[in-house]
Amino acid sequence: MFKLFERETLAVDEISQAQTGIDVRHLNVWLNRKVVLNDISIRIPKNRITALIGQSGCGKTTLLNSFNRMNDLNRYHKCDGEVWINERNIYDRKERVATLRTQIGMVFQRPNPFPMSIYENVCFGLKIKGEKNRRVLDDAVERSLKQAALWSDVRDRLFDSALLLSGGQQQRLMIARALALSPEILLLDEPTSALDPLTTLHIEELINELKKQCTIVIVTHNMQQAARVSDYAAFMHHGELIEFSDSDSLFTMPEKQQTEDYITGRYG
Numbered sequence: 001m002f003k004l005f006e007r008e009t010l011a012v013d014e015i016s017q018a019q020t021g022i023d024v025r026h027l028n029v030w031l032n033r034k035v036v037l038n039d040i041s042i043r044i045p046k047n048r049i050t051a052l053i054g055q056s057g058c059g060k061t062t063l064l065n066s067f068n069r070m071n072d073l074n075r076y077h078k079c080d081g082e083v084w085i086n087e088r089n090i091y092d093r094k095e096r097v098a099t100l101r102t103q104i105g106m107v108f109q110r111p112n113p114f115p116m117s118i119y120e121n122v123c124f125g126l127k128i129k130g131e132k133n134r135r136v137l138d139d140a141v142e143r144s145l146k147q148a149a150l151w152s153d154v155r156d157r158l159f160d161s162a163l164l165l166s167g168g169q170q171q172r173l174m175i176a177r178a179l180a181l182s183p184e185i186l187l188l189d190e191p192t193s194a195l196d197p198l199t200t201l202h203i204e205e206l207i208n209e210l211k212k213q214c215t216i217v218i219v220t221h222n223m224q225q226a227a228r229v230s231d232y233a234a235f236m237h238h239g240e241l242i243e244f245s246d247s248d249s250l251f252t253m254p255e256k257q258q259t260e261d262y263i264t265g266r267y268g
């Protein structure tokens, strides 16, 4: 197995509550009356990268979307169970979903910059939250672009349209946009599937750096990528969590036959 970065991992049953970033307890999700997630319980480790893997349609994106209640946008969505983040069950009736979403960054498969300048893209969320102080916005833009390894590419053209950037630069801009709000959790849904191998490598290096400050969950179809970048991996099948362990174990000695069949390419 090709490992890109050194890992410090515990066995998943040794991860304490304090080391847990997202604690999912008996989560069931229905979309249009169809069961899409079936009794999922998983503790996603804090400040680590967890990959969600499995065949198309197994529920990876739905699970990812349940961490920032994006599934609520589907009016035919129903769920029960609990998702605990920072000692709060985010499905509690008192939870303010808009605030929650500002604390959790999300990057999608295809970069979706707004048709505005690079600068405005990065500080968009801060402005929505009411930040008007120019100095604060300038600092946040510079910090986020540096963290996303894009600053040196764009520092002289911050007020050019973001749509003029290359695909890889746009994806790094999307990461900077998420980082501007200093999220504790970063959700990545196939963030490199539209990028070439070299740009993918740069984004993987960046993701590895970011785990110092965020808990990262990444959905990927690319087994090599999951093995390269993740500290932990969860294999899903037909809406169920089949196996969850540190990535070294899961990719070299999976416990379940279904996991082995998937990672060795026998199906999926």
Ligand SMILES: Nc1ncnc2c1ncn2[C@@H]1O[C@H](COP(=O)(O)OP(=O)(O)OP(=O)(O)O)[C@@H](O)[C@H]1O
Pocket (backbone or CB within 6 Å): 031, 032, 034, 036, 054, 055, 056, 057, 058, 059, 060, 061, 062, 063, 074
């Ligand atoms: N809006 C919806 N209404 C009904 N069913 C849906 C809806 N969105 C997704 N589904 C179904 O839920 C299941 C899980 O979808 P999901 O997108 O979470 O899977 P996935 O593992 O991320 O798939 P992929 O790897 O192809 O992106 C699939 O069977 C899908 O058809």
